[in-house]
Amino acid sequence: MSLPIAIIGAGPVGLAAAAHLAERGESFVVIEAGERAGASVLRWGHVQMFTPWRYCFDQAAYRLLQSAGWQAPMDDEFPTGAELVERYLMPLASLPALAPHIHYRRKVVAVNRLGHDRQRGLDRKGIPFQLTLVDDTGEETSLLARAVIDASGTYRSPNPLGAGGVPALGERNAAAHIFYGIPDVSGRDRARYANRRVLVAGSGHSAFNTLLDLVRLGEVAPQTAVWWVIRREAAQFERIFGGGEADALAARGQLGMQVRNLVDSGRVKVVTGWQTAQVAMTDTGLVVSDGTRTLPPVDEIVVCTGFRPDLAPLRELRLALDPVVEAPTALAPLIDPNLHSCGTVRPHGVDELSHPEPDFYIIGMKSYGRAPTFLLPTGYEQARSVTAALCGDWEAARRVELELPATGVCSGPTGTETGCCSTIPALFSTTIPLNVTNRSCC
Missing domain, CATH: 3.50.50.60 (FAD/NAD(P)-binding domain)
Incomplete structure (x- = not known):
């Protein structure tokens, strides 16, 4: 047989x-x-x-x-x-x-x-x-x-918080306060984040989804505070928001625009050029450092680094x-x-x-x-x-056939925008269309 x-x-x-x-x-x-x-x-x-x-x-x-x-x-x-x-x-x-x-x-x-x-x-x-x-x-x-x-x-098999591809110093010890992926902020994980100081790491759609959820939670739990750290330098910051209205997947394009609005409104505190080196557990909370800079203490960390x-x-x-x-x-x-x-x-x-x-x-x-x-x-x-x-x-x-929705913006090695292709950062890339719930894509 x-x-x-x-x-x-x-x-x-x-x-x-x-x-x-x-x-x-x-x-x-x-x-x-x-x-x-x-x-x-x-x-x-x-x-x-x-x-x-x-x-x-x-x-x-x-x-x-x-x-x-x-x-x-x-x-x-x-x-x-x-x-x-x-x-x-x-x-x-x-x-x-x-x-x-x-x-x-x-x-x-x-x-x-x-x-x-x-x-x-x-x-x-x-x-x-x-x-x-x-x-x-x-x-x-x-x-x-x-x-x-x-x-x-x-x-x-999520990537760690540490910038070098391995867990940052102290990351393993702080595991009880670190979530890898997309937490259910509005549901089963609500108590974990309500009125807490939360750090979100990552610049993809999973991070976008988490940021939007946390800000929404902050509307009913006003002591919820959100920090957002990304590796990209300030000069590249605008590129992470995607193709906007040019995206063939309209809901995906809306996501970047909504997160852009959160940043502009000051409801999310952004730190660019960040590479996590250490997580220290202290009496005042988790203190995260990139080797030269140290953030204010937080209670929880959400890692959306792929x-x-x-x-x-x-x-x-x-x-x-x-x-x-x-x-x-x-x-x-x-x-x-x-x-x-x-x-x-x-x-x-x-x-x-x-x-x-x-x-x-x-x-x-x-x-x-x-x-x-x-x-x-x-x-x-x-x-x-x-x-x-x-x-x-x-x-x-x-006889391979594949058609994917265009993002409306992308860049090659030179960083030039070409409007050519489809991008979903991570299998669980997420977005929230206006007045609708969280979104993800495979």
Whole structure:
């Protein structure tokens, strides 16, 4: 009996890969660490996306769902993360074509070639992959596969507060007062931030969302004070607010304008050119320093500095990853934030995602490494191309199509605005349209 294709992660992109394989009649298995499909998405389930439903569906998944009588949401409505799971991912994962092949509460801790470390074997293609799994009781099992698609994402691997890529001095000790990601300021985390002094670090849409939420909280809890630190110097500050009215995703454009208004009004205290070096716990609160400057004490810190891939389980595979971005080497130049402020992504698929390890692919947010410019349609196209290749349909695999909404502003290495492309800093890039709730985008 032939071995299945193993998919790591039952999020949007992992399930898209499963849907494409199901349509092709290919054997597959999905391994998910959480208790249900979209478990990581539910961690930001309170946040509303700034992309409408029409950008949230994979086409193979859409076809499978429609054939089962599923009622699609309205194209122009904006889902929350929880709605994405409840109205799309859970119905998809429950389909008879997918459900028997999804295994929950199992974490992949290692992937290797059966009996081979990364040094052994000239022709590794014919050797099965072995995935080591750990369930929630700690029991270990193994799974053999003919190919592996890693769609596990990055949300569980946030970047630290420290500017050097490692935790700042004292950051670990202060962990009880630091939140990484997007807190539910208006809901379950309200008591944690109401009438507290809060420092927000980061210049992406996740930080924007948090700032807006905290200012809104301050309207009913007036002692709430908000500091905002960003790495960019004052001369570059204006660029972080995005394309405004020129953005093809109107809600995303509104986000930057709203945060700009908060800064102008003085409701958020901004410090530019900041690189966190130390966090000290004192009797008056957390004192944060960049080595030369020290901020007033705060009670809580929210770190919105992006995410990075967890590559530890892939240690015994032969990967070709860019040393800077940690994305596949052919993809990295297209998305390197040192070269692009906005991910000028041309169509890409199996060729850009290939590694020296045959039949192994990283897709979705994890394929972008540390680059903060990922969109769900990009991941869906990756899934379509890679699954076609694994099924031997190379014509379809290389017929890559991708259209993304333009931001209205971006810059290349020279910093010139080109109005060319789509940018969503981080998988959970957020925005709040006027008089509406929080928004995020994949």
